[in-house]
Amino acid sequence: MKITSVRTAVIDGNFPWVLVRIETDKGVSGLGEAYWGAGVAELVHRAARYIIGQDPTNIGKLMFIIERVLSGEGAQGGTTVTAMSGIEIALWDLMGRAHQLPISTFFGGRFREKIRIYADCHEGDTPDPAEYARRAKEVVADGFTAIKFDLDNENPYTLDVTDDTYPSRQWVEPYNRVIGSQELDWMVSVATAVREAVGPEIMVAMDAHWKFGVNDAIKLAQRLEPLDLVWLEDPTPPHNIDALVQVTRSTKTPILTGESLYTKWGYRDLIEKQAARIISPDIPKMGGLSEFKKVADHADMYYIAMAPHNVASPIGTVACGHVCAAVSNFLVMEYHAHDVEWWGDLVEGGNPLVDGFIPLNDKxxxxxxLNEDVAKAHLKKGSSYFGETPYA
Ligand SMILES: [Mg+2]
Structure with missing residues (x-):
C-alpha cells in the first residue's frame, strides 16, 4: 500500500478545523485533524511531498522523515508540528481502516470504554458570581460531570486593556501580574459560587491564562483550596517552569499546564521537574496520538494525570479519545464547542458526544x-474542499 495523495479542507467552526485526508493506491483512506493556526493547511501540503509514495503504515518512520526534512522550518514547535499532527492522526485512522481495528487497539487497548469530557464554560453573562453559578447549573443539566470557567476574564476590578479610564479605586493593571485584593476576592467568590451551585459530585476547574506572578498565584491557589477544585490552570506565564514549580509545591490545589507545548521534548522539563500535577497537551497540535502517548507514559512515572486541551471537531476529538482510552493516567478531555449547535452534525450517525462522555465503538x-453536506456548507472561505493544495 502506498500514499497517493494528502488533501485538506478547513471547516469554519468556532475555530478553523483543519481536516486532513490521506488516500492510498488500495482505496483505503484516513481522515485526521490539525489544530488551527495561520498556514497550517499549507504546511500539511508542504510536508505531504515527503510521504507520497510511501507505505502509510510506517507511521513512526514517516513522522521521523518529516521532522528531519522540516527541521529548519519549525519541526521542533509551532505550526509545522501542528500540521504534522493532522497528518499523523489521519495515518492512524488509515491504519485502523486497513487492519479493520479501532485506533485504541494500536495503543495497547482500553482502560475505559467512554471518555469523560469537560465543558469549557468561559464566563457568566455578567461579572456577578450568581451568573457563573447559573451557567454552571445549565451545563451540568446538559449531562456534563466536569466544567471549567475562566477566572482571569471579566474581573470587574481589573483594568480593561482597551479602557483608559480607571473604573475602580482599586483598579489593577493587567500587565504586571499582580492581583489586587478586591480582584482576588472576586475570583474566589466566582469559584465558590460555581462549586456551591453544582455540589461535590462535579469536577470544577478554573483557568487563569498565564496571568499572575508566583506569589499572587500561590495566594489565589491557597484561597481556592477549600473548594477542592480538580485544577487551577496556568496561574503563571508559560515560559518559566521553575517559577511554576514553586506554585505547585505551595498549594493543595492541583496546578495544570501544557496546552501550548509541542512534542515529547517540550514536556520533558515540565514533567521531570514536576511543575504541574496535571498536564494538558493539545493532541492535534503537539504532535499527534503517538507523541501524546509518549508524554502520558513519561508523566505517569511521576504520577501526573492527563487532561488534554481540545478545540477540535468531532474528527479530532474522537480520534484523541481513542488514545485517551489507552493511557492509565487520563483524567478528562476538553470540549470547547458547547455553543456550536452543528458540531455533532459534521459526522454521520449522530453526535459522538452523549451526556458529557464520548462512548467509543469498535469500528x-x-x-x-464525515457528513459531506454539512462539511461543505461550513467550508471556510478560501479553503479548497479536500484539494491537493490548500486553496481552490
Ligand atoms: Mg487554558
Missing part, C-alpha cells in the same frame, strides 16, 4: 464518517 480507525 475501524476512529470510526467516524
Amino acid at each position: 475501524p480507525g476512529h470510526g467516524l464518517t
Whole structure:
C-alpha cells in the first residue's frame, strides 16, 4: 500500500478545523485533524511531498522523515508540528481502516470504554458570581460531570486593556501580574459560587491564562483550596517552569499546564521537574496520538494525570479519545464547542458526544464518517474542499 495523495479542507467552526485526508493506491483512506493556526493547511501540503509514495503504515518512520526534512522550518514547535499532527492522526485512522481495528487497539487497548469530557464554560453573562453559578447549573443539566470557567476574564476590578479610564479605586493593571485584593476576592467568590451551585459530585476547574506572578498565584491557589477544585490552570506565564514549580509545591490545589507545548521534548522539563500535577497537551497540535502517548507514559512515572486541551471537531476529538482510552493516567478531555449547535452534525450517525462522555465503538480507525453536506456548507472561505493544495 502506498500514499497517493494528502488533501485538506478547513471547516469554519468556532475555530478553523483543519481536516486532513490521506488516500492510498488500495482505496483505503484516513481522515485526521490539525489544530488551527495561520498556514497550517499549507504546511500539511508542504510536508505531504515527503510521504507520497510511501507505505502509510510506517507511521513512526514517516513522522521521523518529516521532522528531519522540516527541521529548519519549525519541526521542533509551532505550526509545522501542528500540521504534522493532522497528518499523523489521519495515518492512524488509515491504519485502523486497513487492519479493520479501532485506533485504541494500536495503543495497547482500553482502560475505559467512554471518555469523560469537560465543558469549557468561559464566563457568566455578567461579572456577578450568581451568573457563573447559573451557567454552571445549565451545563451540568446538559449531562456534563466536569466544567471549567475562566477566572482571569471579566474581573470587574481589573483594568480593561482597551479602557483608559480607571473604573475602580482599586483598579489593577493587567500587565504586571499582580492581583489586587478586591480582584482576588472576586475570583474566589466566582469559584465558590460555581462549586456551591453544582455540589461535590462535579469536577470544577478554573483557568487563569498565564496571568499572575508566583506569589499572587500561590495566594489565589491557597484561597481556592477549600473548594477542592480538580485544577487551577496556568496561574503563571508559560515560559518559566521553575517559577511554576514553586506554585505547585505551595498549594493543595492541583496546578495544570501544557496546552501550548509541542512534542515529547517540550514536556520533558515540565514533567521531570514536576511543575504541574496535571498536564494538558493539545493532541492535534503537539504532535499527534503517538507523541501524546509518549508524554502520558513519561508523566505517569511521576504520577501526573492527563487532561488534554481540545478545540477540535468531532474528527479530532474522537480520534484523541481513542488514545485517551489507552493511557492509565487520563483524567478528562476538553470540549470547547458547547455553543456550536452543528458540531455533532459534521459526522454521520449522530453526535459522538452523549451526556458529557464520548462512548467509543469498535469500528475501524476512529470510526467516524464525515457528513459531506454539512462539511461543505461550513467550508471556510478560501479553503479548497479536500484539494491537493490548500486553496481552490
Ligand atoms: Mg487554558
